[in-house]
Amino acid sequence: MMGPVLAACLLIILSTAWISQANGALCKKDGGVCTCNDKTKSVDCSYKELTAIPSNIPTDTDRLELDYNKLSSLPPTAFHNLKELTYLNLDTNQLQTLSEGVFDELKNLETLRIQQNQLKSLPPKIFDKLTKLTLLYLEDNKLQSLPHGVFDKLTELKTLSLHSNQLRRVPEGAFDYLSSLSLVTLNDNPWDCSCNDILYLSKWIREKEGKVNGIESATCVNKKAVLEITEEEAAEDCVYPNTTTAIPTTIITTLASSNDDDIPELPVPQENFQKFLGYQEPDHLPTQPQCLMSISGYLGLMMSLVLTSAAILYVIHFLKKA
Structure with missing residues (x-):
């Protein structure tokens, strides 16, 4: 009688293992690159050298880790099927731009980390749909x-990290609607305190001093604290194009009055034409390690099925003898 009992135990063990592997495989349709936890609804794709976001992340994922990869861009619909996300980590990648509307479906998002990338600018209204956001990390870009x-639109935001960027100013009223703020980091930016655009930030820091942490550390390029800047010191009108350099209006007037014939024709790189025409590189194909991981996953699944079938036949054999 011990034979059928042992066989039944073996069957239960193998079935449990197969079910567990099946759940894991369901969570790893990208080829087994990411680690998934069905209980916590979290997916960890960090440190995988990914150049593209896996396409089959479970739609009920709550927490998604994509940090420490090689992502240089995000498709506009990258997260449109992940409406349950509350935490998204894109730290330490190679992101140079963000597509407009890329976060629009993440209406439950509470934490967004995009620090340590290569972002030079942000699209207008990029965060408008993230009305539940409480933590936003944009430092080291x-x-x-x-x-x-x-x-x-970020009225629930409590922490905003902007330090270690190339910011020279912020737009008038940039922080006026952030009524829940308790921490803002502004240090290690080249704040231009010679232009009167800095006066909004200087006044805002003085008003929030003691109420919002981190703001007093903002300093001008001459190391003077931004909150100490006076109207006399910031008297110049400056125009800021999409560069890091402020151009006084006198120079702009001179350029506008110059003869067009004096302006040399500059060659335009081919990639600029591609961007203008909307050309995009095709999605990256799976790398060799990803393919190998996918194959090994399927082989493991097939082995589990074979063992389970053998155990069933074993049980039937002993039951017939009994």
């Missing part, structure tokens, strides 16, 4: 400017 009203 190359941001040269912020769109007007980019934070206006």
